[in-house]
Amino acid sequence: MIRKLSSFGIGVLLLGSTLLTGGAYTKADTTVNTTTNTADHEPMNTKVQSINGTNVLFQYGEPVPSFDTWNSKEQSRSYLSLDGKWKFAMDPNNQGMNEKWFEQGYSDKNWQEEKVPGSWDLYDTPGFGTYDGSNFGKGSAFYDGYAWFRTHFSPDENWKNKFVKLNFLGVNYRAWVYVNGHLVGEHEGGYTPFALDASEYFQPGKDNVIAVRVYRKPTFDSYTSSNPKPVTADTELPYKPVDFWPYAGITRSVYLEATSDVNVSKILTSTGDHTLTTKVVVYNHGDKEVHRQLVVDPGEQTGGNPKSQQVDVKPGEVKVVSMDFQIPKAAYWSPDAPTLYQVTAELYKGIGEGQVQQKGNGSIDDSLSTNYGMRTIAVENGKLTLNGKQVFLKGLNWHEETAASGRSMTIDEYDTELNHVLDVNANFIRNSHYNRHPYVYDFADQHGLMVLDEVENMWLDTKQEALQTNSYGLSRALALSMAWNQINHPSTIMWSLQNESGIWEDQTVYRNWLADMKQAVKSLDIQNRPVTWASGSSWDPAYDLADVIGLNEYFGYFYMQDLDLGRTLDIVHNTYPNKPILITENGTWAYADEINNHGPETQSGTEEWQSYKFLNHWNQVTDPSRLSYMAGYTFWVLKDYKERLNYNQQINGISTMGLLSFDKEKPRLVYDTFKNAMNPIR
Template structure:
């Protein structure tokens, strides 16, 4: 090579190096502008993180995202105006509201012809006799409210807990902000737009897209299997504080380390600097408050950290949901009370450890709706829904597939039930995932907001950032990593981050390598796969494959279930049998951390498969839609343990006597359901037989167990088990004096079968009483 060519090559390399360096520098500057800007009044309206004093603070619309537990409007040092109640309402087809100039937001616009409708409400159900269930486009809401003159020197926020999908908010004709998404709370600073001491007008435009839309920038990006409730669906209110205010407190309480840490996010919404004394009391016995002096510049945000030794703090658990109230206050100024619980969570060696002990999640998915209110439920209605899960002995609910009203988390904290929280990254294609990751960023915004808003709830045990998207590509892996890392930046507890993988249809998924817990959705034997054994062996094979690939990761079956209709006993039993088969596989292995049934209750959907039903219901609930009445699978789920699923309708069940067919031989005998079980009353020479079928048993080994109690020394009678797949067609065993009987048996057949259980008793004296406390039929797990 000539010296001239060498010089040209060196020059070319130098130029390329300079270009790369300049490009890298520009990218770094651009990234720094987005993530490290410390000015309060930034133009970036997206949810993003800014570090203050070593703590990542979530911003939106130019301000730290505030605490939304104030929806109860009971903080004594703050002032509130509820905007719940009557609003004027109109749809674009019924009102004169040109899109070009948005005259519907003007203060002089005449809305006298509009209807009056309630807020919050799901307009699908509440307005004009369900007229708008299938109506899309632009909906308008208007309301007049008055702000007192003394609010003029305060910082005033508009807090909305849920509206959309796409919402635009106007105050006195001026657009103050835009929000995308229906389930995540948001807040706007409206101080500059108010008329103090006078009437004000708020106008909200809700843009509802068609359910089957295709939009790579939206979440979800296409069709989805739940109801798209629209409108101002959750509480909306104004909150006024002093200019120097506490936006939020992040609490990290550890029962293992006996420590409470608090990060107090302070905002000085003023053009003048201020020096404040900030005091924090953790609300734990035998701990004194701490006070720190803080200097804040004009329009400045700071985070002040506090740490307390807490030897007397008690752990939060599902059995003992201990809660504390931390009080943070600016002396002679603003105050914010934050409820929290002490909990530690870590993942390792294929286990989820809660407060230092392995936890197994008996879980159910649920949708945020009921037939009366849609997604605009009252606290009483939320309690009724969540209580169903608790009464079914679930210890975790998965918030499929979006965030809930703040009250849902508060109630979960209160009654002691774990929560897997989730956002709307649902059925995204690789193209949509790439668009979110590299361009729009809404997926990351929702992940940040979820962690920020729910960070203090001890019930929230797992963060889920996606459901059934297109996996096994580097784009999906980078997308998950981006959201996981953002959540970890917000959450000081570093609770595990997962997503629900569509493993059945995408058997290989490289993103599992990055998840703290592997979430596994599967419907083998129902949506694809063999149905002869409910797909149980296909599930077992795939479960073992995943464990072999990722042996250190715990696996949660995050979805599994089937359809049934209340009252169709054959279908109910098929649903229960399917549950039992998949539950038994799940609890067999030590590397599983939970089973999550789909779904708690029947739910509404606009998918084609519901079009034949007038209510558009998917019947996959363990209770029905109309009255939350239990189906057979509810009882199966309720009694399922780490031994497997119990196939017998136990005498303690609500259905009790209805499940056991009673065959009487004399009139003197009686069968009475009691809290202890089924009480039998017999006289001498009386006999009684009870019969029940255990349906849909797969081939394998089982054991039938009976527990009786009686004041007598012995009970005369026997247990008889009948099936065409038993040797001789039946097995029987006489009751012993202890009242405890175990009868093992083996079924060898293809597919599923049933067995008949008969209990036969004979009276030996007058007014003899026997209580059948338990009848259980469990598998012998492999």
């Protein structure tokens, strides 16, 4: 959500106030800094290493694996879901470490049981999803600090001598993970999957204990006082209060995955005109040199044939095997025809070089599959093109949450949310302001939704931009993880580096921060997707670095007049004539009160006003005179959303800018107006 003033060619960030739903938020004069992290670098030790000519992402000293296995189980591997009831205890005095709550033999019998995945915000917060703000500031939704989760499990004996990964799809915000009393890793960032090597401390056939210590910093020093002080932590992302809810806990699924010591960590794909390039990352986790035959199959109905290559891998070594395929029968992936194929990489023991083993025969040591689509995305002659043709993105921003589940949504809830996107004839979603659960990308692949993926670099100031670039490196780590994890999804067409961060205090720092992240993303993405960000100014001093100009605009709402949008777009285009422009945000609010929210389109807060404002801006963006350079329009926002930014407390901290209401997902007038707005490029 934007906070800015903008003019023709000049933009100024307004860091002082935001007007939403008729209320106001005023930035406090003082802040409380509660930085608990004293390390000089993000804890995952995120690095990119060139191996056999291909850049590979490493965390915790090992290649970051594929998380496709959250849903697609490989027959050569063993799995154990850890979703279900875990023991949970808040730790407000931070005594868990001294009392060794992580130890295998620690008694947690008096701890409460809670569902994982889940958000502790909903453990005990009556009315959390309603518009009744009478209890705002009360309940577990406002518990910040440390909490602990513990679970017991007993894997089969056949898990012995395996490489065992402990996979978390999301823990917010910071996690320390213990296996049988031993710290196996620390992770920062609530929306990025991570995998930890649990092999050394794992005990097949016996009782095992996983303990997870989770930390969330407060948003304010008080949620009920009339003059709360924002709480900041310079190395965190976001580092200060922002206007989306920071759901805390083990918010996404957890599972164990056992493979051979010699395994396929990841398959990277890139396509052209009936061509497929694969780069298979092979990792030897064991202590002996091995010889394997790698067989890669480009998939059924592609017309492509499998290829084979011998791979010799030393202990602890990572290798990348590149192969090029002709796929003459493959069809292009597009929103109208989202055709998917599956590429499979198999490691065989005991077959000779050049032999191609048939599936189901021989001794498979390990295998991995991933879906891909044949498509190209590029900026060509100042236009955004999909498969060589100009595309216009009719899109929606959205927050990953429901009133019932918080940010720990069920598959049915995802289907409901994303089917709303399809119902209003959108072809595009912006993942504002963080990566989503893997299911979202799978859904988008299957249903032809194009995706702008984004990391949680929201509202950083110059000090934090410099800190992230020069030392701490979390901005870069999250951008790298985004590109690596989503690289094969044809639906993911662009990367977004940040949202409305500080520009004018030191432009050199700002530019260096963006350039560092862009270089990082480009170093991994063999598909070379365009890079953008959601700028808070129509005159961003780093727009020359962007492949696509992303602009959050609220003309006639926060500043100036509705009709100033068109002239501003023309000026930006004339300044950067070879760069497409994407409206990354635009919208207005409507009253939550269903009885009093209708009236003339000139009256702010009515649904008629919200609908009129949208259509006014849409018509300027889609004016035929501008279609040659416009990449699209993204409405803010699909559904009302929760926040703790100290506005709208009277309606339980809900921002009412959605096509749909938060609790009942009831459509507003703008829902149909947006639905009926025709995409100008078909």
